[in-house]
Amino acid sequence: MFSKQLRVSVTLVCLTLLCQYCSKEDTSQPANTESSNTTPVLPTIPYNYMVSLPANIANNLLQTDNTPDNNAITNDGATLGRVLFYDKRLSLNNTISCASCHKQTLSFSDTALRSVGFEGGLTRRHSMPLLNIGFYQSGKMFWDERAASLEEQTLMPIQDLTEMGMTLPALVNKLDTVAFYPPLFQKAFGNSTISADAISKALSQFVRSIVTYQSKYDQVKAGKASFTAEESAGEQLFLTAGVNTCASCHTPPMFITSSPKAPFALRDDSDLGINNEDRFKSSSLRNIALTAPYFHNGSIASLQAMLTSRIPDHGVAAQDVSKLLAFLQTLTDNTITTEARFSNPFN
Ligand code: HEC
Ligand code: HEC
Incomplete structure (x- = not known):
């Protein structure tokens, strides 16, 4: 372990080197990619x-x-x-x-x-x-x-x-x-x-x-936007349709519930999940349109494929597919995918 004094002088030396590098960079045009990859900005x-x-x-x-x-x-x-x-x-x-x-x-x-x-x-x-x-x-x-x-x-x-x-x-x-x-x-x-x-x-x-808190869903809940008829029908299905509603396991406003329960299990003989009980965690369904493929083994290629499947609680009637898809898309908040505070500082 460095002593404090040594650390201070090491830091000073490094800072000096860094400054030299900076002033060099000012005069030479294209950024030295190797260096910008190893030191965060x-x-x-x-x-x-x-x-x-x-x-x-x-x-x-x-x-x-x-x-x-x-x-x-x-x-x-x-x-x-x-x-x-x-x-x-x-x-x-x-x-x-x-x-x-x-x-x-x-x-x-x-x-x-x-x-x-x-x-x-x-x-x-x-x-x-x-x-x-x-x-x-x-x-x-x-x-x-x-x-x-x-x-x-x-x-x-x-x-x-x-x-x-x-x-x-x-x-x-x-x-x-x-x-x-x-x-x-x-x-x-x-x-x-x-x-x-x-x-x-x-x-x-x-x-x-x-x-995520800046999706269309959030704007609607704040009274600053409104759902289309299809999105609105999708929300109703999400909240009320089926014996186990989608919302009972993926609960608004964050579309997450931390007590993953039976009966739902995506059949997978090679992976029994939590305590080998055929149960799995699900992440927040917000931004779900951006995170394909789906489920613990990535075996479901798209939301459309999930909704038209026979997976218990997840495959829905043909006439409901486009409504649920439209609703799930309102959960997308693109700020987290673009904001600088979440981006790579080594770029
Ligand atoms: C080589 C790929 C890989 C790398 C590198 C990696 N992860 Fe992951 N991460 C995964 C996979 C795969 C899972 C799911 C694994 C499982 O459940 O068994 C996961 C799961 C997670 C989870 C759990 C999320 C939840 O909702 O339960 C967190 C948090 C996480 N990773 C953070 C990190 C952090 C922080 C790092 C860096 C220190 C990291 N990961 C590096 C692949 C990776
Ligand atoms: C009984 C609880 C339950 C119900 C009801 C339920 N889900 Fe799920 N859902 C889960 C669990 C648990 C997973 C993760 C399972 C896995 O990966 O094996 C999951 C996964 C998903 C995924 C993939 C998540 C990801 O990150 O890969 C989507 C999308 C989804 N559910 C949407 C829905 C919709 C839409 C409905 C209603 C039509 C619904 N769910 C009903 C428990 C449920």
Whole structure:
């Protein structure tokens, strides 16, 4: 471990080198891509990750929030989390970041049925979209809920032998040698010492900050827009049709419920999910139009395919398909797929 003094002088040397590089860059035109890929470009005043949510969503969050007392979101904490989320150094051979399998343009999910890890291996299940994570009341993570909390989950892909292949001590040592990290930890947690705990907390803050609240659905609920007749019919079906309504398992306003229950199970002999009970978690259905393919094994190619299937509770009558599709599309909030605060700072 560096002494404080040594760390200060190392930082100074690095800053000097960085400044030299900057002034060089000013005079030479095209950006040095190698360098811009390894050092994040961050705003002087951090982006705002502590947005105020519309009342109906804020009230829902009050009831369901899984944020632990010791890890409330701060702008500096989420900023560090953003850098870690996009940093390929988190994998053993510097090839894979969290964002490789959770892509912003896809609502932080992946089009691949199974995502590719650091040595080309494939994940066991389909990647999950990362949005509205804080609204999953139990806080349990993964399709089979094997992580008890987001703070526990965020360290698991790093150590997964297919995904990133690192050990936590090796990661801490690696980040310690990267000049920009200690100051970012200092800002986020008041302490420049890098630890697995601080890495987990920062990643969790960033992931929890990804909340959708600016969809057409939200505008309608705020009285600022109205549904078409078809969208409106779709909402009614979603809320009332069938023995088990869609809404009983995917409950508005975030279209999420943290007690995945039988009877629903997508038949899959090779994967029995939660406690081997043929049950799976479902993420928030917001932005669902952006996250195909669907279900824990990615076996359903489109929403249309799901609604016209014979999957229990999910295949619907032919005349209802276009209505439900129209309604589900109103849940799309494109701000999270484009906003700079969620984007790759290494670009
Ligand atoms: C190689 C691809 C890959 C990488 C890299 C990866 N993930 Fe994932 N992620 C997945 C897959 C696949 C799942 C679902 C796995 C399962 O349920 O068994 C998942 C699930 C999750 C979940 C659970 C979401 C929920 O609603 O339960 C979170 C949170 C998450 N990842 C965050 C991260 C973070 C943070 C990183 C970086 C430290 C990361 N992931 C790196 C593929 C990846
Ligand atoms: C009994 C509870 C239940 C009901 C009722 C239900 N769902 Fe689901 N839904 C789930 C579960 C659990 C999953 C994830 C299962 C899996 O991956 O194996 C899921 C998955 C989905 C997915 C894919 C999510 C993703 O991220 O891949 C969509 C879309 C969906 N449901 C929409 C609907 C619609 C529309 C209805 C009503 C027509 C409906 N659901 C009714 C429990 C339910």
